[in-house]
Amino acid sequence: MSDFCTEITPQCPVELTTYGYYPNLGGNTFFTIYFGLLGIAQVCLGAYFRTWTFLAALGIGTFMEAAGYVGRILMHYNPWSTPAFRLQIFCLILAPTFIAAGIYLTLKHIIVYIGPEYSRLNPKLFTWIFIGCDVGSIILQAAGGGVANAAGTDQDMINAGNNIIIAGIAFQVATMSICGILALDFFIASRKHWRGGSPREDMTEKRGKRMWWGFSAEVAAYTTVLIRCIYR
Structure with a gap:
């Protein structure tokens, strides 16, 4: 019966829908506005600071959310x-992938700034490897969505x-977990050589505080995206 349902009726109750x-x-209105504002902010800040790759990753990710x-x-x-179902499932599954790409880009520049010698992986490879894996993840998810979308009522194909x-x-x-392990290893290795609570001797107190805010934002973004992916 549910194959012919297009709206809520006595024969097509909400309990039979995908989510039930x-x-x-x-809540959904709040997050629409929240991510919309974040997307606008990313576009403005990215254009102002000319961080085009970061702008693309975070802009696409937030607007897709x-x-x-x-x-x-x-x-x-x-x-x-x-x-509506296809719109939300497509966007909410793929959006974290673009946000993760922004995290990898930020991590690369943090490592370059503090000291590449403390990283087991060349900073340039962080973007190539992990964003490359992100692209692979997108392809897999998009392919799966295409198969499910084309399946019609064929439950096996779905x-x-x-x-x-x-x-x-x-x-x-798995990709994010490996990246997180490498990032933690870098932080531990570099932390042993910090002086006065700052990762670089030539860093002013003001810049040091800004760096800590950057660290905190990176960790928060990484943690929330990883939890989101695990939950999905």
Whole structure:
């Protein structure tokens, strides 16, 4: 019966939809605005400081998050909406991949600034290897989404598509975990050589505080994206 449902009716109750409930309007509206504002901020800051690659990664990631939550809002009004479901599942699965790319870029520049000699991996390779793995993850997830989307009512094909998506997400989790281990190893190795609480002797107190804020933001972003990927 659910194959022919397009809206909530007595024959097509919300319990039979993919999620089985009405997505929360308030929460999804909040995150739509939140990520939309972050996306605008990323575009403005990226253009001002001319960090074009970082702008592209974070801009795409944040705007895709916003678009995904728009899909959730649409599903609040009609949980049977196929276009809304596809919009939110596509955007919310792929968006963290672009945000992770921004994390790798930031980590590379932190290592270059503090001291590449403390890193087991050449800083230039952080972007090549981990963003390359991100691209592989995107391809896997997109391929899985395509298979599931083309499956129609073929449950075996739908399951195959979902399994490919899960494989892509698992690959991303593994990639981020390895990156996190390398970053932690770098921090421990470099920390032994810090002087006066600053990673560089020529660093002023003001710049040192800004660097700590940068560290904190990097760790927070990494942790939340990793948790998000594991949850997905």
